[in-house]
Amino acid sequence: MAHTTARIGAVLALGAAARDAAAYEAAVDARLDAQVYQVTSPYGAPILSRRRYTETLGVRVVDIQGAHDPGRGELLAVMRLRLDADFGQDPAERNAQAEDRYVPGVSEMPLDLMMAYVEGRNYAGGHVGFRLGRQYVVDPLGFWSFDGALVRLDTDAFVAFEAYGGFEQRGGLPLLSTSRFEGDGVFRGDRRGLDGNYWPAYLSEKSLAPAYGFSVASSGLSFLDARLTYRKVIDQDTVLVSPYPDARGEFATTSESRTSSERVGAAVVATAKDLGSFRADGVYDLYFQKPTEYSATADVRAVKDLSFGAGAEYFLPTFDGDSIFNWFSHEGTTTFTGRARWSVTRRLAIGASGGVRRFGTDGLGTLTDTLASFDAAYRAPALELGLRGTDEEGSRGERRGADVFGRRTFQGGTWDTSVRLSLYQWADALRPDRDATSFTYVLGGGFSPYRKTRVAVEFEHSINELAPERFRALATLDFTVL
Numbered sequence: 001m002a003h004t005t006a007r008i009g010a011v012l013a014l015g016a017a018a019r020d021a022a023a024y025e026a027a028v029d030a031r032l033d034a035q036v037y038q039v040t041s042p043y044g045a046p047i048l049s050r051r052r053y054t055e056t057l058g059v060r061v062v063d064i065q066g067a068h069d070p071g072r073g074e075l076l077a078v079m080r081l082r083l084d085a086d087f088g089q090d091p092a093e094r095n096a097q098a099e100d101r102y103v104p105g106v107s108e109m110p111l112d113l114m115m116a117y118v119e120g121r122n123y124a125g126g127h128v129g130f131r132l133g134r135q136y137v138v139d140p141l142g143f144w145s146f147d148g149a150l151v152r153l154d155t156d157a158f159v160a161f162e163a164y165g166g167f168e169q170r171g172g173l174p175l176l177s178t179s180r181f182e183g184d185g186v187f188r189g190d191r192r193g194l195d196g197n198y199w200p201a202y203l204s205e206k207s208l209a210p211a212y213g214f215s216v217a218s219s220g221l222s223f224l225d226a227r228l229t230y231r232k233v234i235d236q237d238t239v240l241v242s243p244y245p246d247a248r249g250e251f252a253t254t255s256e257s258r259t260s261s262e263r264v265g266a267a268v269v270a271t272a273k274d275l276g277s278f279r280a281d282g283v284y285d286l287y288f289q290k291p292t293e294y295s296a297t298a299d300v301r302a303v304k305d306l307s308f309g310a311g312a313e314y315f316l317p318t319f320d321g322d323s324i325f326n327w328f329s330h331e332g333t334t335t336f337t338g339r340a341r342w343s344v345t346r347r348l349a350i351g352a353s354g355g356v357r358r359f360g361t362d363g364l365g366t367l368t369d370t371l372a373s374f375d376a377a378y379r380a381p382a383l384e385l386g387l388r389g390t391d392e393e394g395s396r397g398e399r400r401g402a403d404v405f406g407r408r409t410f411q412g413g414t415w416d417t418s419v420r421l422s423l424y425q426w427a428d429a430l431r432p433d434r435d436a437t438s439f440t441y442v443l444g445g446g447f448s449p450y451r452k453t454r455v456a457v458e459f460e461h462s463i464n465e466l467a468p469e470r471f472r473a474l475a476t477l478d479f480t481v482l
Contacts, residue, residue, distance in 0.1 A: 023067045029058045029452075029480040036088075037460075037472035046101065051088030056114075057081045064118075073123035079116040081176075085109040096194060104202040105171065105179075105189035113176035115145075127154050134169065139215060139229045140265030140281050145169040145181045146211050160219035165212035168233050168260075172205030183261050185323030188237070196251050200243040203322065207236040209260060226268040233260040235322055243324075259321045262286040265293075276300035276307070285318050292316045292332075305343040312336050331360030337371065350376045357394075369394030382409045390424075399426040401438075418444040418458075438464035452480040 035052040057080065064075040086108060092098035093106050117133030129152040137144045148166015155161075171179030172189035179188065188205040213231035218224050238255040245251055267281035282294035297311035316332035319325045337355030344350060357369040371392050378385040389402035401424030409416045420442040427435040439462070446456035460472040 024061055024063045026061045031056045032477040034475040040467045049088045050086055053085045055083045074121050077118050080114040082112040082114050104199050111176050112178045140267040141229060141231055141263055154219050158218060158220050160217045163214040168209040168211045170209055183320030185319030185325040200240050203239045204237055210234045223271055228266045230264045232262040235260040239322055259287050288318055292318050307341050309339045329362055334358045347380055348378050367395055397428045401425055414448055416446045436465045454478045
């Protein structure tokens with residue numbers, strides 16, 4: 001599969017180069033990562049051995065409509081593939097008969113079509129744009145991906161409207177897709193070959209999940225960026241109503257269309273040049289009928305090279321409509337923080353932050369943690385140094401430590417070396433046998449023979465009382481063909 005994607009990239013690159021009679025332009029970029037690492041359970045077994053090969057291939061073609069004209073509509077196409085093979089998996093992890101190691105849905109060489117769409121811009125006098133295909137949406141509701149169409153209308157009144165519809169990108173379907181954009185609290189995929197009473201919590205994914213949404217946003221204002229958005233996703237798969245069989249030994253199922261998620265969110269960012277900025281956002285879950293996220297932050301540049309900030313944030317975890325976790329109570333977390341940053345010189349900057357985090361529970365009431373951090377960074381043309389420290393503690397436990405980082409380049413950036421040292425200690429009041437201190441060092445180096453091309457290697461070694469030795473080796477290749 002990796003050779004296949006490489007051949008596709010070569011063909012596209014040659015096609016992009018041979019454009020004597022075409023007005024369009026193309027760019028091909030790729031990244032290859034090879035990782036070798038092993039994770040040992042604190043109990044000695046199992047041991048997870050990984051030999052991961054990850055390759056991403058991206059293609060971007062612009063001016064498909066012909067010669068570029070600022071007064072006319074323009075057409076472009078974008079595609080990105082990701083192959084995340086793992087040749088270190090134990091075959092038992094994919095064998096349904098090996099009950100002690102089997103992991104439903106795990107694949108040795110999953111191929112993910114991250115995005116593939118055609119986009120139109122500046123149509124109807126610059127007021128209309130569209131996207132058709134697999135695409136990402138980034139809005140107050142978070143990162144999301146779907147297969148379908150999006151239409152955008154920009155008005156002269158500094159307001160833009162968007163509407164979209166299609167199907168949520170989900171794993172388990174033969175669409176070169178991933179499950180990373182699904183709602184939390186569910187475990188879906190291909191159940192072929194599995195009996196109904198085996199891994200009942202692993203839900204069958206056979207049907208598409210229709211989704212639609214719209215948003216209203218500010219447009220063309222340098223001092224204000226605001227957006228109001230709504231989205232709904234519908235489940236259509238046949239799933240178990242209960243993980244337990246009835247008196248006849250049969251499992252009850254449902255196949256009715258039902259809400260997977262339905263939320264509305266808003267965000268606003270106001271900026272005053274040389275003074276500061278203010279940001280606020282919130283999400284209301286219409287399925288659970290309660291707010292699930294909201295925050296507000298303010299940053300002020302009091303004097304030259306010195307800034308202060310403060311913020312408050314609330315987060316309540318929510319789950320897909322099919323998740324069993326909806327039956328259990330859960331509380332939100334509220335965090336208050338303050339921060340300051342000082343640019344001591346053109347190359348040296350230091351910062352610090354502190355705050356409290358409050359978490360509600362049914363049995364213990366409200367628990368409070370204190371938070372503190374410090375960082376410093378020095379940047380010169382060929383040298384970069386960094387220091388970061390963290391301290392978090394409360395009645396449930398504590399975590400504190402620091403890490404230092406250094407990077408040096410040679411021959412104008414052709415060669416680079418890096419090192420990172422990390423020392424952290426944590427304690428769990430509920431499980432004191434899990435208290436530990438961890439030391440990690442990372443050594444790396446890279447070679448950049450051409451612009452936008454880099455070959456790098458990295459070695460990591462971690463030591464602590466729970467998992468005495470952990471190693472990771474990483475090799476990376478980045479390149480772009482224009």
